Amino acid sequence: MSQTERAEGAGPFTTRLTWRLMDGGTAVWESRLARKRGLLTVQAAGELEPRSRRADSVSVGRLRRLNAIAAGAFTVGGAVFALGAGVAQFGSGDGTGAWIYFAGGLFFNTGGYASLLQAINAPRRDSGAGALTARSWRWWSYEPDRIDWLSTFLLFVGTLVFGINLLNSLLQGLSVQQVNRLIWAPDMVGCILFLVSGHLALVEVCHGRPDVRLRDLGWWIVAINQLGSVLFLGSALAAFTRPATGSVVNVDIANWGTLTGALCFSVGGVFQFFERP
Numbered sequence: 001m002s003q004t005e006r007a008e009g010a011g012p013f014t015t016r017l018t019w020r021l022m023d024g025g026t027a028v029w030e031s032r033l034a035r036k037r038g039l040l041t042v043q044a045a046g047e048l049e050p051r052s053r054r055a056d057s058v059s060v061g062r063l064r065r066l067n068a069i070a071a072g073a074f075t076v077g078g079a080v081f082a083l084g085a086g087v088a089q090f091g092s093g094d095g096t097g098a099w100i101y102f103a104g105g106l107f108f109n110t111g112g113y114a115s116l117l118q119a120i121n122a123p124r125r126d127s128g129a130g131a132l133t134a135r136s137w138r139w140w141s142y143e144p145d146r147i148d149w150l151s152t153f154l155l156f157v158g159t160l161v162f163g164i165n166l167l168n169s170l171l172q173g174l175s176v177q178q179v180n181r182l183i184w185a186p187d188m189v190g191c192i193l194f195l196v197s198g199h200l201a202l203v204e205v206c207h208g209r210p211d212v213r214l215r216d217l218g219w220w221i222v223a224i225n226q227l228g229s230v231l232f233l234g235s236a237l238a239a240f241t242r243p244a245t246g247s248v249v250n251v252d253i254a255n256w257g258t259l260t261g262a263l264c265f266s267v268g269g270v271f272q273f274f275e276r277p
Contacts, residue, residue, distance in 0.1 A: 008207045013147035015207045019127055027130035031148050031204050032218050035122040038063050038277045040132050055132035059123035060277040070114035071272035077107030078266025085259035089252070098169045105159070105166040111269070112156035119148040151200035158193030161186050179241050191233040198226035221271045228264030231257045
């Protein structure tokens with residue numbers, strides 16, 4: 001039997017799909033709702049209100065575990081990053097802050113990969129049954145046509161690029177040109193990847209043009225993280241070392257931007273604990 005489908009989203013990406021079931025009812029799949037909570041909305045023929053239909057227990061268990069790992073990693077990683085920025089701003093300048101940043105970066109790597117795994121192993125919709133079903137576990141996939149995969153993939157790559165920046169910041173005796181090439185440039189690339197990932201996440205949660213959705217927990221998580229990405233970018237711009245003088249553009253903005261941006265990711269991680277099946 002043919003089904004009438006209505007897709008919503010932006011560009012090539014579908015973030016919400018509504019279709020008619022064989023019994024005359026309707027089902028609604030939303031990318032973030034299925035990926036984060038393992039839920040599908042179904043309204044049977046004759047029913048006045050739609051109801052949520054949960055995915056199978058295997059999928060729900062996976063989503064819960066991966067969400068807990070990602071939320072915990074970003075909460076701790078953001079807090080450690082904020083500590084590193086505080087040490088850099090108020091400490092003795094002995095390089096302790098760089099090691100703290102590096103430790104925080106490992107948590108960000110973990111959170112980024114857990115988020116990607118959640119997108120890879122999210123339950124898929126069964127259009128005929130109006131349900132979400134599990135798929136075999138995978139550690140990797142290539143699905144750039146899915147907005148959730150692309151957003152989390154860019155987030156994970158951004159954490160890896162930040163890791164290069166943080167590892168290089170431990171090196172000693174670098175020239176100004178080497179500092180900008182090995183430390184500042186990866187920092188800028190990581191910030192841009194975070195911003196693009198956050199924009200895609202906003203498109204996903206808003207089903208198109210980003211707007212304000214104060215009653216949506218997912219929107220708050222994405223918006224807070226995107227604010228953190230903007231603050232990180234401001235920090236990176238201020239951390240550029242002038243070749244003529246060998247001095248940073250503005251060390252206070254660089255440290256405070258990192259501190260406040262990291263706190264945003266930490267708060268977003270706390271909120272993420274509650275966006276689960």
